[in-house]
Amino acid sequence: MKMIKNYMQGDPMKTTKILSFISLLLLFSIITGSTYAQEEISEAEANQQAVYIDAENLKYEEEKTILGGGVTIRKNETTINAVDAELIREEQKMFLENNIAVDYPDGKVFSDRLEAMLETEEYIFTENVRLEYDLSEEGKNMLLNSEYLRIFGDDKSFVAEDNVVIDYDNQKFRGENAEYDGGTELLVLTNNVEIEEGDDWVKSDKATFNLAEGEEGYTAEGNVRIRMLLE
Numbered sequence: 001m002k003m004i005k006n007y008m009q010g011d012p013m014k015t016t017k018i019l020s021f022i023s024l025l026l027l028f029s030i031i032t033g034s035t036y037a038q039e040e041i042s043e044a045e046a047n048q049q050a051v052y053i054d055a056e057n058l059k060y061e062e063e064k065t066i067l068g069g070g071v072t073i074r075k076n077e078t079t080i081n082a083v084d085a086e087l088i089r090e091e092q093k094m095f096l097e098n099n100i101a102v103d104y105p106d107g108k109v110f111s112d113r114l115e116a117m118l119e120t121e122e123y124i125f126t127e128n129v130r131l132e133y134d135l136s137e138e139g140k141n142m143l144l145n146s147e148y149l150r151i152f153g154d155d156k157s158f159v160a161e162d163n164v165v166i167d168y169d170n171q172k173f174r175g176e177n178a179e180y181d182g183g184t185e186l187l188v189l190t191n192n193v194e195i196e197e198g199d200d201w202v203k204s205d206k207a208t209f210n211l212a213e214g215e216e217g218y219t220a221e222g223n224v225r226i227r228m229l230l231e
Helices: 002-010 012-049
Strands: 052-060 064-075 078-082 084-088 093-104 107-117 122-134 141-152 157-168 171-181 186-197 200-210 218-221 225-227
Touching (some): 107 141
Antiparallel strands (some): 064 078, 064 084, 078 093, 084 093, 122 141, 186 200, 200 218
C-alpha cells in the first residue's frame, strides 16, 4: 500500500490510471456477484417449477407421452404413484389410472383415476376415492371417502361429491357434497346430510363444521331432524 501511495504521488497521470483500474475491478466484482446471485435465484425458481417423472416404459406420440409399468411423479413436496399414465405435453396435464397414491404435505389420497394439472397443482380424483387429511400437528385427522374429489389452491382446499362419508373426532358425517376451505378451515356438507355420534344422529339439508384447532361443534340448517337415545 505504501508503494502504491508513493507511486501515485510521483505522477498524476499514473495516479489516474491506477484509480481507473481499481474502479474497473470494483465494478467487475459487483457485476459478477449480482449475476451469480441472479443465477442462484433462477435455479431455485426452476426447481420449484420442475416436474420429475420415472416410469418403467415410455411411448412418445405426436401430442402425448404414454407411460407404463409403474409411474412416479414428483413436484415440490408432492409425490404421485400410479400404474399407468398419459402426459398431454402442450396442456401440461396428466391422466393416471390404477392404484393411484398421492402423498403431499397435508395428507394422502388414494383412488382409481386421477387428472393432474401439473402447473397449477390441481388434482381431480375419481372412483373409490379415499382422503387422509392431516388437520393439525397434534395428529387430529379427517378420513374422507367419495367418488369424486378435487384438491386445489395453495391451502389445499377441496370439493368432494357423490356419496361423501367423513370420519372425524369420533363422529361420522354423510352428504352428497362437501366443500372445505383450507384458509378458514370450514367444512360445509350439503344434500341429505347426516351426522352420527354413537347411537344419536342429526339430519339436515346443510351442516357447517369449524375444523380449526381448538374449535368444536357444528351448525345444521334446513329440515333439521334429531334422534337422541335416552339412557
